[in-house]
Amino acid sequence: MSTQTGDALPSATADAGLPMPRVVLFDFDGVLLHGDAFGLFIRSRYQRSWWRKLLVLPCLPWLLLMLPFSRRLALRTLVHVALFGTGEQRYRAQAQACATELVQHSRRFNRDALRQLRRHQQAGDRVIVVTGCEQALVGSILEQLGLGDVELLASRLRPGWSGMRTGFHNIGPNKLKALAAHGVHEWHVAYTDxxxxxxxxxxxxxxxxxxxxxxxxxxxxxxxGRVVGRVEWQ
Structure with a gap:
């Protein structure tokens, strides 16, 4: 297994098909951030609102029934309850406030990963954060970290009659769809956890x-089908 350190960039290859400048992809949760930013946001919604906890109670039998078969569907229900009655403008304000709170706790962020991202920028690489985190939240976090110029492809919520609801979930194969829609079809380096x-x-x-x-x-x-590079970052 190959091991790389955070002190040097992965070496460039001479493949003629790769674009110039190099395209470098970063996941966000678990890479730039220790943990799950949107999960922290949803938990804070329940912690600060006793009536949202009450709204979940009637859903518990269904959640317990669905959890072994579809964890994603069960989590979606919890998200919808957490965002019940929250319109788009209010959600954006809450996401920005949550981002501010997260950035104030700098230990939540992977300093080595942030340094590596900035090294890629300094080397002239095109850096794109491709994440399953929600766009308004992760965008606010990046902006407050001084990375507002980094391209971002993220999950998106959509407004509904009861409040904001899950929309495009940018995970797994959906990341390829998001990259293609963004006009990106080749990339040199990809970081994930x-x-x-x-x-x-x-x-x-x-x-x-x-x-x-x-x-x-x-x-x-x-x-x-090949040995993955490995880094130990803090």
Missing amino acids: SLMDVPMLKPAAESVLVNGTPKLCKKMDAAL
């Missing part, structure tokens, strides 16, 4: 797993 990003890592000339356990590295190697 998740096996769900295999579709994004496969086309990359260099795939880098951030803080992966030995078990996860083996799974990633098998899924990619």
Whole structure:
């Protein structure tokens, strides 16, 4: 298994098909941020609103029934309850406030990953954050970190009669769809911490797993059909 450090950029290849400047993709949750930003936002909604907790109670039997079969569907229900009665403008204000709170707690962020991102920018690479986190939230976080110029492809909510609801979920193969819609069809380096990003890592000339356990590295190697790069970042 190859190991890279945060002190140097992955080496460039001479493949003529790769664009110039190089395109470098970063996942957000688990790479630039320790944890799940949108999950933290949703938990804070429940912690600050007792009546939202009451709204979940009638859903508990259904949630417990669905959880073994579709964790994603169960989580979607919890998101919809957390955003019940919240319009688009109000949501954006709350997302920005949550971003401010997260950025104030700098230990939540991976300093080595942020330094590596900035190294890529300084080297003239085109950096794109491709994440399953919600766009308004992660966009506010990046802006407050001084990375507002970084291109962003993220999940999106949509307004509904009861409040904001889940829309496009930018995970797995959907990341390829988002990149294609953005006009990006080739990339050189991709950083992730998740096996769900295999579709994004496969086309990359260099795939880098951030803080992966030995078990996860083996799974990633098998899924990619090659040895994944590995970094240990704090």
